[in-house]
Amino acid sequence: MNPFKALMEKPWLADPRPAEAIHGGSAARMTTLKAGLWLFLAVVTALFLLLGSAYFGRMSMPDWTPLQEPRLLWLNTGLLVLSSFAMQWAATSAHRERMAGVRAGLLTGGVLAVAFLAGQIAAWRQLSELGYFATQNPAYAFFYMITALHGLHITGGLVVLGAAADHAWRRDDAATMRRAARLCAIYWHFLLVVWAALFALMLADNSGAIHIIEYFSSLALQLFEVGAASY
């Protein structure tokens, strides 16, 4: 459906086509679930974008002290990448109707996601053993909160996946399993993208991101002032 074309319709005029040709009726279950999932991911995107922009805004203040990210985060990132690959494997197998692949993929992906969570907790412990807690400075506060919310997001995915898989396993319901695999792949890729963006943001401020921001903001302001003056 092209939204612009839809908005140009003139519903008060009689349409001689049969009703089925005008709009075919309600969509299939899979399409509906997918639409719901995308919508939910849009909400989560808004949430992380806002967090990111708050972080970004705070980062560009002069008194900002960046945090030293634990090396462990790189390993965790690797685990999440592998987890996403496993989910893709499950989804592809679902597409080709290979049930063994679906099961193996979902299981591997789930286990790797749990490993990622364990790794994040280990990173927290490393930091707190060094004496850095959320109250240290805003950088640590943001780090703990962002990783916690991202972890919560993964946990939510795992719970839903667990429930669906459990249901499908016990009833030997191949359709549900395939459905779960396809939706999980979307969700997991999204988790990975969000994590990559957040991690990049955290790393960026170590290497002089403040200067980059300052440069661009002063440039923007100058342009604006020039524009306003000429006006």
Added chain:
Amino acid sequence: MTDVPILEEDQELHDPQSFITRYIWSQDHKVIAIQYSITAIAIGLVALVLSWLMRLQLGFPGTFDFITPESYTQYYTMHGMIMVIYLLTALFLGGFGNYLIPLMVGARDMVFPYVNMLSFWVYLLSVLILVASFFVPGGPTGAGWTLYPPQSILEGTAGYEWGIILMLVSLVVFIVAFTMGGLNYVTTVLQARTTGMTMMRMPLTIWAIFTATILGLLAFPALFVGGVMLLLDRVLGTSFFMPAIVSMGEPLAYDGGSPLLFQHLFWFFGHPEVYIVALPAFGIVSDLISVHARKNIFGYRQMVWAIVIIGGLSFVVWAHHMYVSGMNPYFGYFFAITTLVVAVPTAIKVYNWVLTLWRGDIHLTVPMLFAIAFILTFVVGGLTGLFLGNVVVDVPLSDTYFVVAHFHMVMGVAPILVVFGGIYHWYPKMTGRMLNDTIGKTHFWITFLGTYAIYFPMHYLGFVGVPRRYYSFEGLEFIPESAYDLNRFITIAALIVGAAQLLFLFNLAWSLRYGRKAGTNPWRAASLEWQTPQTPPKHGNWGPTLPVVHRWAYDYNVPGAEADFVPQTVPQDGAAPPGGVAEAEP
């Protein structure tokens, strides 16, 4: 579209049998809608009583010993928060949205009924947490409904101990509930429309609720983020929003936070929230006017575009709530422009409502009275919005009663009038009986004239500089004696208007049993919800087969047609639909 329509295997049609599954743990959108509405109205009554207490203090200062400065701040904080979020948002989207979306687009239920049920129970939990804050030591928070840090989480603000924590937790829980409901509303509109129901054949009520829900889904995360961060500042002692600060003579451990960041997050949610409440009101009022003036809505397409454009603009005006916080003049300039631009699509809507009424066959039924009252009130409230949108006007007026008058007119009274109009209009569908007309008209006139008596004088109080949020005006020499008289008058009006709402509640209860039988379509309306086989609709809404839609929802007094309205289910050639047209009653 290559998709197969939902088959009957997916749509388990068996009626839930036991009382518990039918009325308590129900997954039926109609039951959930009523649960949402009752909860929202109940908590709204608490907010109403709080406003009475505030008015008693303002009208008769010093007469009531139990109203202290601290409790006064608690009253206005909780009043604002409850009215905006727990009453209006929940009632328009959880109540009207839940009830009307599946019926108006021709679906059997929401697409995720289980999630929909969870949404209500989580909402109820958030309300209970909110209510609990009245009973903890120190009482609810008195930080003002905007909860600005640092003041909101510092000692000395009422409810510092527990109130603020419960408030923030309740908001976070509410947002979870809203998201679960919102996903349902949007996905149902996109995916579960019946055969022939294109987006542009939907009634404006659905367009408005649909757009408002999208706004909510994208805006509430800002409040979620802000709420969680403020909670961490209060509980763990992080410094997201808290600068280095000295409180009660003691330097606190906070350091380096930005209070302004909270204001940005709050208003990035807060402004779209205005339209989350206003858009459903716009949509419902369009349908009420069209049905009760027996005319198609004037400029349907413009109305849809205006809804979408207002929704989009609502995300780029938020800083007009922060003029007094100070900002780069260029930003103020930008936000003033965007704010004033909102007036254009809004004015289009107002013109179209008036043009729909123009030479219409106007029936002054109770829903119609409320709809017309909405237009008048909304215009008054909207015009003062144009004043306040300008930085130079806003700065001196911002902390006065002028602002109280503005937002109560535009997003308090106006939407509430539509809530009433909507309930009078759809109550027959929900219960099968009409609400009592005489009580309804009495309720209308007291509410309509009474709210003008309350809020109109407040504009003048604002002009003479009477500050809002003040417990007492003692020692403020510039306030004339007449302002005190006016305050007494407003208080008496507020008590009367509040009491009149009991009339409405009585009407709801009384008519359930003794109201006139309504039949399937008492207003002779064309839209789909009035074409159900039973009234009130049974589980699954449509009996064995889904309806087929052949036209838009506004075919009133079509040239050449026999009846003065043509239901959406009637084919274009005029032959009767397979199920037969619902019986029209005079």
